[in-house]
Amino acid sequence: MLIVAEGVSKVYEDGVVALKDVTVEFKPGRINCLLGENGAGKSTLAKIVAGVLEPTRGVIKINGREVHFKSPRDALRMGIGIVYQYPSLFEDLTVVENVMVFSHILGKLKGIAKWSSLEKEARRFEEFVRAMGFRIDVYRKVYSLPANIKQIVEILRLLYAQMNTLILDEATSMLTPLETEKIYETVCRLRDEGRNVIWITHKPQEVRQICDRVVVLRRGRIVYTAEGAPSTAEEMDKIISYMFGAEEAEKFKQSILMSTRQVAEARGLQQAPEVLVIKNLRVRGDYGDLKVKDLNLVIWKGEIVGLAGIAGHGQRELVEAIVGLRKVETGEMHLAGVDVTKSPAQERSKAGLVYIPAERLKKAVAIELSILLNLAAHWLNVPSNTIKFTKKVAGMPLVDYEGLKAHAVEVLGKFNVSYPGITAPIKSLSGGNIQKLVLAKVLERDNVILVVAEEPTAGLDFKTTSEVRLLLRELSKRGISILLVSSDIYELLELSDRLLVMYDGRIVKEYRDTASIDMLELSKYMLGLGARSGS
Ligand SMILES: Nc1ncnc2c1ncn2[C@@H]1O[C@H](COP(=O)(O)OP(=O)(O)OP(=O)(O)O)[C@@H](O)[C@H]1O
Ligand SMILES: [Mg+2]
Numbered sequence: 001m002l003i004v005a006e007g008v009s010k011v012y013e014d015g016v017v018a019l020k021d022v023t024v025e026f027k028p029g030r031i032n033c034l035l036g037e038n039g040a041g042k043s044t045l046a047k048i049v050a051g052v053l054e055p056t057r058g059v060i061k062i063n064g065r066e067v068h069f070k071s072p073r074d075a076l077r078m079g080i081g082i083v084y085q086y087p088s089l090f091e092d093l094t095v096v097e098n099v100m101v102f103s104h105i106l107g108k109l110k111g112i113a114k115w116s117s118l119e120k121e122a123r124r125f126e127e128f129v130r131a132m133g134f135r136i137d138v139y140r141k142v143y144s145l146p147a148n149i150k151q152i153v154e155i156l157r158l159l160y161a162q163m164n165t166l167i168l169d170e171a172t173s174m175l176t177p178l179e180t181e182k183i184y185e186t187v188c189r190l191r192d193e194g195r196n197v198i199w200i201t202h203k204p205q206e207v208r209q210i211c212d213r214v215v216v217l218r219r220g221r222i223v224y225t226a227e228g229a230p231s232t233a234e235e236m237d238k239i240i241s242y243m244f245g246a247e248e249a250e251k252f253k254q255s256i257l258m259s260t261r262q263v264a265e266a267r268g269l270q271q272a273p274e275v276l277v278i279k280n281l282r283v284r285g286d287y288g289d290l291k292v293k294d295l296n297l298v299i300w301k302g303e304i305v306g307l308a309g310i311a312g313h314g315q316r317e318l319v320e321a322i323v324g325l326r327k328v329e330t331g332e333m334h335l336a337g338v339d340v341t342k343s344p345a346q347e348r349s350k351a352g353l354v355y356i357p358a359e360r361l362k363k364a365v366a367i368e369l370s371i372l373l374n375l376a377a378h379w380l381n382v383p384s385n386t387i388k389f390t391k392k393v394a395g396m397p398l399v400d401y402e403g404l405k406a407h408a409v410e411v412l413g414k415f416n417v418s419y420p421g422i423t424a425p426i427k428s429l430s431g432g433n434i435q436k437l438v439l440a441k442v443l444e445r446d447n448v449i450l451v452v453a454e455e456p457t458a459g460l461d462f463k464t465t466s467e468v469r470l471l472l473r474e475l476s477k478r479g480i481s482i483l484l485v486s487s488d489i490y491e492l493l494e495l496s497d498r499l500l501v502m503y504d505g506r507i508v509k510e511y512r513d514t515a516s517i518d519m520l521e522l523s524k525y526m527l528g529l530g531a532r533s534g535s
Contacts, residue, residue, distance in 0.1 A: 008058035038432025051075030079164030306496030
């Protein structure tokens with residue numbers, strides 16, 4: 001079906017104008033790529049089409065007829081489904097229960113769902129998942145699944161429900177290249193069947209590979225539309241200029257050039273002091289199964305160590321063990337010479353370990369609280385800061401609110417975070433700005449020695465991605481070590497001084513020279529097909 005937005009504007013409660021008089025067509029039988037920098041209004045437009053938000057002005061027309069959705073249910077029943085930018089599954093329910101909730105909303109299940117129908121649904125969904133080329137235990141609770149599998153469930157649930165129009169808001173951000181390919185294939189097939197796909201992405205290769213039509217939003221307005229995928233570097237540059245404005249785009253292209261140039265720099269950091277030493281580490285997963293198997297790892301000062309691997313091979317458990325969020329079964333862990341194997345997360349954080357989690361909204365911010373409170377809660381926990389932001393009033397130590405606020409404003413400025421006001425809730429920021437805020441929060445401390453960054457650029461626009469990568473490199477030059485866990489192999493190659501490949505709970509390969517890695521060999525190690533070297 002043909003979806004048209006006509007003169008759509010959206011003003012949020014706090015006065016933020018997210019969309020200004022947007023008129024655009026999303027044609028059926030096409031993958032319509034909706035592009036724009038962080039905060040451009042993409043998710044807002046997507047949510048209006050999906051009935052999640054009502055436009056302040058303007059209308060949505062489907063096949064020429066005006067529709068006025070009062071809720072996502074109205075849109076779903078017309079065959080418009082959305083995968084949100086952020087996980088929306090019920091974490092305490094199993095995969096199949098989540099699928100059933102969806103069918104219920106669609107009006108396909110009448111009355112109270114019975115156990116027998118649950119089993120039937122489970123089998124059908126399982127079959128469907130297999131036919132799509134995935135393997136998921138549908139009886140597992142969603143919270144116990146890795147981020148990529150959650151995202152796959154969200155997408156497959158929508159495909160399973162046979163929606164006419166699919167809106168995918170950065171829906172492949174957590175997927176491995178192989179999983180992403182499978183999703184592309186399926187979505188292209190649905191497109192060929194004549195369905196309407198609205199695809200929001202920040203991945204340049206995705207734009208080149210699957211888009212049939214480009215729609216660029218900038219600061220709430222449609223600034224460019226074109227048929228077909230950009231096939232040349234010039235066309236891509238043109239799109240980037242529309243996304244960021246010509247001047248910004250120029251700077252940003254230069255930063256890309258800069259970043260590739262630095263890769264070749266062999267820094268030989270293995271002589272530096274050891275910041276993190278892990279010996280014979282064994283860590284169990286959520287189900288008691290051994291996920292990290294006698295793993296050894298050393299990170300030297302100022303080094304960026306990339307950790308490659310297909311999600312689910314123990315990376316998450318390893319990271320959680322390092323930052324102190326998961327118990328270690330056996331083995332040792334030393335942070336700057338101190339045994340932290342049994343230390344709580346807070347203690348490690350005070351010792352200078354910083355964690356940038358993949359699941360930002362759940363683990364890195366308190367979404368309902370203000371920007372200032374989020375920053376304050378973190379900063380006041382660092383010993384040196386506590387002194388800095390405390391003033392004595394009549395002999396009593398009190399938080400220096402004004403000082404803290406001034407510092408927050410300064411830091412947010414430094415990290416280029418765009419936000420409505422320092423006391424606005426975190427949830428009013430766009431996805432990319434939340435990530436920049438998380439980085440600002442954890443990095444703006446004076447005692448950082450090790451940063452554990454999990455998917456640090458997922459969901460960020462091209463420009464912010466390159467800013468974050470430059471920042472990580474900047475940190476490493478200041479002598480801060482970084483453990484970079486990423487499903488973006490190009491990111492790993494671009495940043496890592498040393499690249500490790502994790503498979504089945506072990507480090508199966510170490511590349512000390514990341515400038516000349518054979519991608520085929522690397523993929524083989526990721527898939528467990530390479531010969532084992534080291535442990
Ligand atoms: N619930 C909200 N309340 C107030 N302002 C909001 C809310 N959601 C989004 N905004 C603001 O509306 C503007 C557009 O946000 P939107 O989330 O649509 O951007 P986006 O293009 O999806 O960005 P990103 O690529 O970072 O996800 C931003 O300025 C954002 O801060
Ligand atoms: Mg968005």
